[in-house]
Amino acid sequence: MENTITQQYIDKDLVIIGGGPAGLAAAAAAKENGIDDIVILERDKYAGGVLRQCIHDGFGLKIFGERLTGPEYAARYEEKIRELNIELKLNSFVLNVTPDKIVQALSPEGMLFYRAKAVILAMGCRERTRASIMLPGTRPAGVYTAGLVQRLINIDGYVPGKEAVILGSGDIGLIMARRLTLEGVNVKAVYELMSYSSGLKRNIVQCLDDYNIPLYLNHTVIEIHGRNRIEGVTVAKVDEKKQPIPGTEEFVKCDLLVLSVGLIPENELSKSAGAALNKVTGGLFVDDNMSTNKEGIFACGNVVHVHDLVDYVTLESVNAGKCAAEYIKNGSANGDIINVVPENGVRYVVPNTVHRDSQKDSVNFMFRTGNVYRDAKIAVYDGDRLIKSIKKKILTPGEMETVKLTADEIKSVKGEIHIGVEA
Amino acid sequence: MKIDDKTITCIACPNGCEITVSFDENGNISNISGNKCKNGIAYAQSEVTAPTRILTSSVLVENGDFPLVSVKTASPIPKELMREAVKQLAKCVVKAPVHVGDVVCGNILNTGVDVVSTANVGTK
Ligand SMILES: Cc1cc2nc3c(=O)[nH]c(=O)nc-3n(C[C@H](O)[C@H](O)[C@H](O)COP(=O)(O)OP(=O)(O)OC[C@H]3O[C@@H](n4cnc5c(N)ncnc54)[C@H](O)[C@@H]3O)c2cc1C
Ligand code: SF4
Numbered sequence: 001m002e003n004t005i006t007q008q009y010i011d012k013d014l015v016i017i018g019g020g021p022a023g024l025a026a027a028a029a030a031k032e033n034g035i036d037d038i039v040i041l042e043r044d045k046y047a048g049g050v051l052r053q054c055i056h057d058g059f060g061l062k063i064f065g066e067r068l069t070g071p072e073y074a075a076r077y078e079e080k081i082r083e084l085n086i087e088l089k090l091n092s093f094v095l096n097v098t099p100d101k102i103v104q105a106l107s108p109e110g111m112l113f114y115r116a117k118a119v120i121l122a123m124g125c126r127e128r129t130r131a132s133i134m135l136p137g138t139r140p141a142g143v144y145t146a147g148l149v150q151r152l153i154n155i156d157g158y159v160p161g162k163e164a165v166i167l168g169s170g171d172i173g174l175i176m177a178r179r180l181t182l183e184g185v186n187v188k189a190v191y192e193l194m195s196y197s198s199g200l201k202r203n204i205v206q207c208l209d210d211y212n213i214p215l216y217l218n219h220t221v222i223e224i225h226g227r228n229r230i231e232g233v234t235v236a237k238v239d240e241k242k243q244p245i246p247g248t249e250e251f252v253k254c255d256l257l258v259l260s261v262g263l264i265p266e267n268e269l270s271k272s273a274g275a276a277l278n279k280v281t282g283g284l285f286v287d288d289n290m291s292t293n294k295e296g297i298f299a300c301g302n303v304v305h306v307h308d309l310v311d312y313v314t315l316e317s318v319n320a321g322k323c324a325a326e327y328i329k330n331g332s333a334n335g336d337i338i339n340v341v342p343e344n345g346v347r348y349v350v351p352n353t354v355h356r357d358s359q360k361d362s363v364n365f366m367f368r369t370g371n372v373y374r375d376a377k378i379a380v381y382d383g384d385r386l387i388k389s390i391k392k393k394i395l396t397p398g399e400m401e402t403v404k405l406t407a408d409e410i411k412s413v414k415g416e417i418h419i420g421v422e423a
Numbered sequence: 424m425k426i427d428d429k430t431i432t433c434i435a436c437p438n439g440c441e442i443t444v445s446f447d448e449n450g451n452i453s454n455i456s457g458n459k460c461k462n463g464i465a466y467a468q469s470e471v472t473a474p475t476r477i478l479t480s481s482v483l484v485e486n487g488d489f490p491l492v493s494v495k496t497a498s499p500i501p502k503e504l505m506r507e508a509v510k511q512l513a514k515c516v517v518k519a520p521v522h523v524g525d526v527v528c529g530n531i532l533n534t535g536v537d538v539v540s541t542a543n544v545g546t547k
Binding site: 052055056057058061067068069071072074153154155156157182200204205206210309 | 431432433434435436437439476477478479480481483489490491493494495502505506509523541542543
């Protein structure tokens with residue numbers, strides 16, 4: 001990087017990038033574990049991340065034992081950060097992180113360079129767009145991602161259409177179907193390419209069924225119509241290879257197309273820091289301490305893998321904050337490392353490695369399957385030896401699963417830990 | 424006449440249990456099964472008799488550092504009143520500052536339920 005002015009480094013024990021639920025929980029945990037010199041850098045003008053626009057309820061059952069809305073959950077953590085007297089810098093966009101933990105941020109005071117003992121990456125994820133799913137047709141106005149529509153309606157107070165079609169049945173799409181309907185928009189249907197919805201069942205019930213909004217599985221949008229403003233879409237049924245079936249095309253009039261086609265971890269900065277990514281998910285590789293492969297650089301939340309529930313983000317981030325504090329005080333965790341390998345229908349597992357002599361009582365392994373399985377088992381193996389097997393009525397890609405291994409179970413592993421689905 | 428069993432999905436938590444409700448000859452609930460916890464029983468009872476939902480929405484703020492504040496009904500309201508309640512809230516304006524839990528609209532549509540703020544909004 002070219003720099004004509006002499007760089008003034010600000011020394012910090014811990015720099016946290018992102019003030020969403022992950023960053024806030026990690027900061028609080030680090031402070032509670034003896035680290036005082038912390039800064040959280042957040043690019044937005046508010047903390048809380050995506051929770052601020054998720055005004056629906058269903059957050060916090062695990063952590064608070066209450067059904068909270070997104071903003072309420074965020075407010076509790078903001079309050080905690082204030083009480084713990086942790087520095088939170090808003091409107092501060094991190095541009096670069098180096099492997100030796102120099103963090104460069106553009107803030108209202110100008111360009112800042114932090115020199116950190118440890119860094120926690122907590123940048124969350126971004127939405128896949130029209131370009132990433134290669135939607136054909138014209139490029140008129142009125143095509144939005146679901147999260148953007150959510151932000152426009154819930155934060156800016158602007159409803160971007162009157163007749164909507166939703167492509168993709170992820171949770172954000174389902175929640176926006178209800179929100180748009182309540183705001184007086186005629187939501188015509190939700191179309192899903194796959195043979196199952198990637199959203200939670202409860203959201204299909206309370207967001208679609210409640211309002212008689214149809215969900216068409218095995219369907220997709222094959223063309224967008226309209227010159228300046230979108231005037232409609234052509235939808236079609238797809239076969240097993242996800243190819244449109246000729247003769248099933250149908251024109252649907254609309255002035256708003258909402259895309260809810262998935263989220264990808266926001267890892268540009270992780271790449272500049274030299275941290276290794278998982279090719280399957282685009283998330284970061286981490287060990288049981290939420291440490292990346294770069295010493296002193298930790299990660300938590302949606303930047304590691306996309307979570308459905310913020311409560312799990314918080315739990316994971318508390319672990320990251322604790323382990324970063326431990327690293328700042330005592331250096332790297334040493335010792336034998338065991339690989340964790342997904343197999344037989346499991347797409348990925350977090351963490352990717354564990355320490356044999358982990359100081360924890362147990363480690364949670366989080367994962368998703370690549371397909372829907374009914375009456376199946378989750379099997380955990382060490383070579384040929386079965387460590388654990390858990391019966392599941394249903395496994396779907398839309399719902400994150402967890403298996404817990406105790407410290408003793410981990411200690412007993414001779415080879416690698418394999419996690420897969422069995423009939 | 425005997426009513427057929429009803430299968431519903433519990434929405435009280437992310438588990439989304441499939442609950443089956445059976446009825447006796449008089450149309451009263453005779454059995455509830457499939458719920459993993461007792462909240463499911465309460466949910467199923469209300470769902471087959473008088474379904475209710477928590478409503479979340481947002482309301483305009485005057486002189487706030489944000490144009491809107493998010494709100495919710497403090498407890499569930501009858502499902503069929505959701506749209507009407509949103510219309511009512513569209514007419515509502517609150518003055519900044521607003522704190523989590525402030526009553527934004529009392530006793531909405533005479534349900535006896537208050538609409539409360541779910542976020543903090545400071546003054547401009
Ligand atoms: C529509 C929707 C509905 C959901 N519904 C539920 C639900 O019902 N119940 C539930 O429990 N969970 C729900 N979730 C999940 C939950 O909200 C997320 O899992 C959680 O917010 C992820 O937290 P995070 O901190 O990792 O990421 P985020 O919340 O995305 O926070 C990341 C933060 O990092 C900041 N950032 C990114 N890059 C930079 C940079 N370069 N410099 C500075 N700052 C940066 C961002 O501005 C943001 O504030 C939902 C999520 C969405 C999107
Ligand atoms: S029955 Fe209990 S566990 Fe099952 S979805 Fe309802 S609240 Fe959750």
